[in-house]
């Protein structure tokens with residue numbers, strides 16, 4: 407039980423990788439706030455993950471709203487009496503050929519993926535500084551390391567998350583706040599299904615067929631949200647204190663660095 411009694415604020419916690427992270431935190435004896443855009447979705451996910459209602463709190467919050475993020479931190483502290491870190495899994499992708507991509511979509515991508523992650527990391531980080539330390543894990547992407555077509559804004563935003571992770575890790579080391587990132591790829595979530603739906607008419611292949619082939623080549627299946635969650639749970643734990651400012655690929659070997 408690497409995370410016994412500990413409490414984490416997990417953005418994007420209503421589904422996909424965020425919910426996989428919460429499952430892994432629970433498996434290690436921890437507790438979590440599942441933070442997501444729609445309060446009803448967040449609460450439903452909390453009940454699904456922990457029918458007892460004791461270990462997971464569902465909270466509605468838009469991570470681009472600084473005041474809302476502060477409220478989510480306060481609500482988590484009020485409910486559990488402690489907070490040991492943050493996992494930034496809230497994210498969005500707006501696909502388009504670069505020629506056609508709008509500035510609005512570009513900015514929304516950065517608002518959610520970069521600014522939202524920063525606001526949640528800092529709001530939780532302020533508490534960790536006072537409490538004597540903790541850990542933050544940002545969910546970047548293999549897209550933050552390698553280039554993919556039709557995803558310029560997403561690729562750029564996920565590279566920014568890697569840069570932010572390095573900077574926060576250095577700045578907050580003195581306060582014993584460990585900051586790392588994971589770079590997943592080919593994870594079986596609604597985001598990946600959305601990518602297949604977008605591509606399907608453009609390449610003339612049914613979306614289900616495209617989706618079936620979207621797992622990492624070496625793995626020959628998609629990565630599960632829980633597999634990403636277990637790596638995140640390790641990075642939150644004291645066992646990972648020696649790993650700092652890293653962005654670790656969890657994409658079944660697709661990105662060999």
Ligand SMILES: NC(=O)c1ccc[n+]([C@@H]2O[C@H](COP(=O)([O-])OP(=O)(O)OC[C@H]3O[C@@H](n4cnc5c(N)ncnc54)[C@H](O)[C@@H]3O)[C@@H](O)[C@H]2O)c1
Nearest residue numbers: 418422423442443468469495496497547590592593595597
């Ligand atoms: N699925 C993959 O293959 C993959 C690969 C690499 C990285 N990622 C990243 O993993 C993270 C989780 O994605 P996922 O695949 O689980 O997709 P997902 O769509 O299932 O989950 C994303 C969650 O973020 C929430 N969200 C979006 N905007 C938000 C906002 N402004 N405030 C609060 N919550 C918000 C959504 O409601 C959703 O629940 C994202 O950052 C994504 O970029 C996914």
